[in-house]
Amino acid sequence: MAFAMRMELNKEIIKEDSFKSIYINGKKNGFEFDVQLAYYRGHYLSDIDLLEVYCDGEMIPQEAVTFELKGKEMPIYKLKYAVTEFWSQVELAKVRVIKKDGLAQGKHELELKLMLRVPYMQMGPDHQYMPLDSGDKVTVAINE
Amino acid sequence: MSNIKLGATLFCYGTEYARYQYDFEDCVKQAALAGATGYEIVGTQMIPSYPNVSDEFLGLVNSLKAKYGIGPVGYGANNDKGMRHDRNLTDDEMLSDAIIDLKTANKLGCKVMRVQYMLSPEAFERLAPYAELYDVKAGVEIHNPETPTSPKMMKYLEVIKRTGSKHLGFVPDFGCFAIAPNKPHWDKALAAGVKEEHLKMAAEFRYQGVDIEEARQKLMEAGAHPAINGTLQGMYGFVQFSPKEKLPELLNGLKELLPYCFEMHGKFHYLSEECVEPSIPYEEILGMLKNTDFDGYLICEYEDELYCGGTEFTKRQIAMERKLLGM
Numbered sequence: 038m039a040f041a042m043r044m045e046l047n048k049e050i051i052k053e054d055s056f057k058s059i060y061i062n063g064k065k066n067g068f069e070f071d072v073q074l075a076y077y078r079g080h081y082l083s084d085i086d087l088l089e090v091y092c093d094g095e096m097i098p099q100e101a102v103t104f105e106l107k108g109k110e111m112p113i114y115k116l117k118y119a120v121t122e123f124w125s126q127v128e129l130a131k132v133r134v135i136k137k138d139g140l141a142q143g144k145h146e147l148e149l150k151l152m153l154r155v156p157y158m159q160m161g162p163d164h165q166y167m168p169l170d171s172g173d174k175v176t177v178a179i180n181e
Numbered sequence: 182m183s184n185i186k187l188g189a190t191l192f193c194y195g196t197e198y199a200r201y202q203y204d205f206e207d208c209v210k211q212a213a214l215a216g217a218t219g220y221e222i223v224g225t226q227m228i229p230s231y232p233n234v235s236d237e238f239l240g241l242v243n244s245l246k247a248k249y250g251i252g253p254v255g256y257g258a259n260n261d262k263g264m265r266h267d268r269n270l271t272d273d274e275m276l277s278d279a280i281i282d283l284k285t286a287n288k289l290g291c292k293v294m295r296v297q298y299m300l301s302p303e304a305f306e307r308l309a310p311y312a313e314l315y316d317v318k319a320g321v322e323i324h325n326p327e328t329p330t331s332p333k334m335m336k337y338l339e340v341i342k343r344t345g346s347k348h349l350g351f352v353p354d355f356g357c358f359a360i361a362p363n364k365p366h367w368d369k370a371l372a373a374g375v376k377e378e379h380l381k382m383a384a385e386f387r388y389q390g391v392d393i394e395e396a397r398q399k400l401m402e403a404g405a406h407p408a409i410n411g412t413l414q415g416m417y418g419f420v421q422f423s424p425k426e427k428l429p430e431l432l433n434g435l436k437e438l439l440p441y442c443f444e445m446h447g448k449f450h451y452l453s454e455e456c457v458e459p460s461i462p463y464e465e466i467l468g469m470l471k472n473t474d475f476d477g478y479l480i481c482e483y484e485d486e487l488y489c490g491g492t493e494f495t496k497r498q499i500a501m502e503r504k505l506l507g508m
Binding site: 073084117118155156163164 | 192195196198199200201223225226229231232259260261262263264265266267268269297299485488
């Protein structure tokens, strides 16, 4: 569907200050950032239809991405089964990305594609709900 | 003689809350400052341990009640029928979730719970014995584009009458009495480049009951800016409006349902400094309500489509309600 709801109550969906490199065994091998859900209420993680991370236009393989909420780190494929994990819109989730050698010093374009169903706004007789776009695209800098 | 108590939903401060300008305490404090004597809490919005109430959160709620003099009176439940990725929840599942909501409402001390019509009339009927046990009155929200007499709502009325349960009823939202276009939508369309003449044309189509697709086509033929499409969608959806001549009929519909109404939602989208809502006729609605037997909360609900925050508007709304109700 072409139309998707956008509700940027807080302009910053990806928290730019949270962006930093991940070190695995002392070597730079990825990055992480915090995300706020762009809606007036929280959602069960099972409402997430799509979560993809792009860096400088290149999609990160799904298995290298995780989503962490309240200290629980999950692979992306499990989100759709997470019918009891509730993501409040004021609670930040952490997205972690494993990327060999990490990102080089300098500026990078980071894009999060994040699509959800608004689970009480049914759009037709079947399993079709108002899509919510909680994605974001920012330019971030790696200083080390 | 009516006994109307004025409250606010903390949803009014949803923008401030999402921006971390207000925490939960600030929201309660602002509602108290605005003049609310009780508040509605939307579980999915402000309960950190949703769908349950942790003892820690309950402690906070109680300490704020002692500090600011107001506590939760209504629980806004969401009925997330689409929460599974592969199919809709069944009635059995929807009912089970609604029972958790009853427990939450009860623990918070709320005597009324707003439910959404995603909970089918059949599941709603099965909720009655549980609602009675927890002594929480479950009211289906009558939200625009539904009205007190629309067929969907009549199905719930049948259930309420058939069961005779005093714990099943309605929570009407005054947005369903809109008789003019939504001002924030109108202003946003103008800002996006839509010409006022085309907006007036769209409103006229809505008043005349022209089909939305036909209206869209005519507007495109007249050379309207494409941004009018979103505005048009609203005019036929959640912020639809009726011709003023239909208002007495709509208000009569509400009057008929009043014996089953547990709480009212005073929806508003904008209030001028003179405290006038441009699309929802509060003078007529409250003029009618004050001369009835309605006994319950009128919970004001600011829907912040301007993303400007609800603090000032909520004060104006309660001041307006007081004036119109002679309180």
